[in-house]
Amino acid sequence: MSTTSAQALPHLPSPGVHPVDGGVEVAIHAAAASAVWLCIFDDEGDVLRRDAGTSKGGETRVALPAADDGWWAGFVPDVHPGTRYGLRADGPWEPTEGHRHNPAKLLLDPWARSVEGSLSYEPAVYGHVVDEAGEGDPSVRSDLDSAPFVPRCVVLDTGFEWGDDAPPAPARDERVVYEVHVREMTMRLPGVPEHLRGTYAGLCHPVTIEHLKALGVTTVELLPVHAYADEPHLVERGLTNHWGYNTLGFFAPHARYASNQDPHEVLREFKGMVKLLHAAGIEVLLDVVYNHTAEQSIGGATLSWRGLGEATWYRLDEEGNDVDVTGCGNTLDLTDPVVIEMVLDSLRYWVSECHVDGFRYDLAVALGRGEDLGYEADHPFLVAVLEDPVLSQVLHVAEPWDLGPDGWRTGQFPGAWAEWNDRFRDAARDFWLADAGALSRGEVSGDGVREIATRLVGSRDLFGERSPLSSVGFVTAHDGFTMADLVAYDEKHNEANGEDNRDGNDHNRSWNHGAEGPTDDEVIQLARRRSVRNLLGTLLLSSGIPMIASGDEIGRTTDGNNNPYCQDNEMTWLDWELDTARTDLLATAAHLTELRREVPVLRDHDESVIGWYDEAGQPMTDETWEQDDRRTLQLHLAGEPSALLVVHGGLGPVDVTLPDVGPLRLRWDSAWERPEDAEGAEGAEGADEATPPGGGEPADESSASPRPPETLTPLSLRLYTS
Structure with missing residues (x-):
């Protein structure tokens, strides 16, 4: 030395x-x-x-x-x-x-x-x-x-030839977000060369891009790609931190996701991925973890920030112990100007140097806690990202909760922030799965259609005067059951994680439809597939920005493990060997995103275009809204074209009379196994059963002939358009 x-x-x-x-x-x-x-x-x-x-x-x-x-x-x-x-x-x-x-x-x-x-x-x-x-x-x-x-x-030379790269910049209401892990997406994807599988290069391979474009994805949201470390308890069990929420470097791309481990090549490959995705018209968002670091609690390792100044970087109590609102041992102190500077510098670096298009902030409430630990919507950091000349040009999405006091803050982030809408997730799962499962057991459950109705039109109870596009709707994400597992498991099965099934959420709002896990029962299989289509339809035909968890469109399962954060193996790698049912599901998902593009009023609207109707086609009343056993609802959205969503959560078929809102044609029914089933369906394009006799608008309600009722399949969702 x-x-x-x-x-x-x-x-x-x-x-x-x-x-x-x-x-x-x-x-x-x-x-x-x-x-x-x-x-x-x-x-x-x-x-x-x-x-x-x-x-x-x-x-x-x-x-x-x-x-x-x-x-x-x-x-x-x-x-x-x-x-x-x-x-x-x-x-x-x-x-x-x-x-x-x-x-x-x-x-x-x-x-x-x-x-x-x-x-x-x-x-x-x-x-x-x-x-x-x-x-x-x-x-x-x-x-x-x-x-x-x-x-x-x-030390890096960060030079790169960007050429004419430009952000795709879809309109906010046109976004369809796809949450994806760099490794999971391509580790088993045919057509991607083996040496590129699980890498940045694999994610932008033409085969990958072809899938994303066919699905209708505008925006990929990458699980953490900042350099990260495995935790000691995982190393002891021979496991790894697969998801990456354990940051070692806020400016460094994770080297393991590159096909070439040379430090300069790692950065070049990341930038090349962004450039090629942009060329395909796909935005890149990063899931970022600025709430804690890999140093864990005061009993953890000294790797960076702790050794430079624990009192600067971390929230500490009066005895020097970590104040942990993240569940990860420490909390970065964003009341300190140096910490705010580091985070803002990191964000600007990824935008200016690496051309990313926005960020999803893990446990974002932790970033907005003030000196007294209370959440502040006008926190200097939260405001700074909206006022910064670089950062104000990109999308910011909050995970609006943490594990600290009063940590649930959905709808309370400022200005142009978008937010993960957990109430949307819970409502969709409750209506189609948990409540339906309870009904199948003869139990009383749910609050009728009030909650699902509120979520379908943008959760104005949460976001107030902000646009419905402040809401990022999702049914599943990286943590929790996959969509296929939501309909196949009542209980989590996390034994592979080595914690005796203690980890992971016990309240999944799932329904196995009568058998736990895989089954050969064709009736159960049919019901499960329809429930997945109900969930996808609810997600993609609702107001706000939808987020698809990667693999849900092809029936991905993690074998009932609802917390596979440490499973970097075939449990989490997407399986691309698609049978008929999974191929049909992919076609359905792509069809739904296409319908979403065709019908703008589904994506964003004001309250003046909303009309609510019961199964008889009559306007909903205060009395019918309060019926806890109500399971059928019609939502009309006036526009060019107009849209009618018919929601039926009952266990038996129901006759529904469509409201007198002008000519309508059936565009999708969750009872259909594949979009092609529309060709022979009653009320499909070219048919006139759903159009008032004589065509066009009736002169007035008294002169209009009643529409013939249509029979809906149990637990189904329909979309009509004008």
């Missing part, structure tokens, strides 16, 4: 380590530190050191001069793109005050553009003394050097 000093600068550089002529400029924030070093590793010495688990050789420590406001900054010559580096910081060890400086710990740069190498949970990676099991006293500082066991940062 050798030591030297950086050259002082007359200005404060941008945070992080950035190449300039002749070297790099460095700026690191460590407000309470007494010394900070940039640690540079030569490739050969670093490899030998890490392989041997020794702290000898390969490292040059460059002392950084102190600058203003807690920053340490300087110029370091002869450091170029491709150089591996880390940080070390010395200073007070006062855990109760939030100070855990320890120069024996090699730290990641919070602004690093690349994170390379793996993390090994040896005792040395903890800032405090621990045993081989990771147990110890967080108040006693460890002198073991962590460098052999932690990843490196890499």
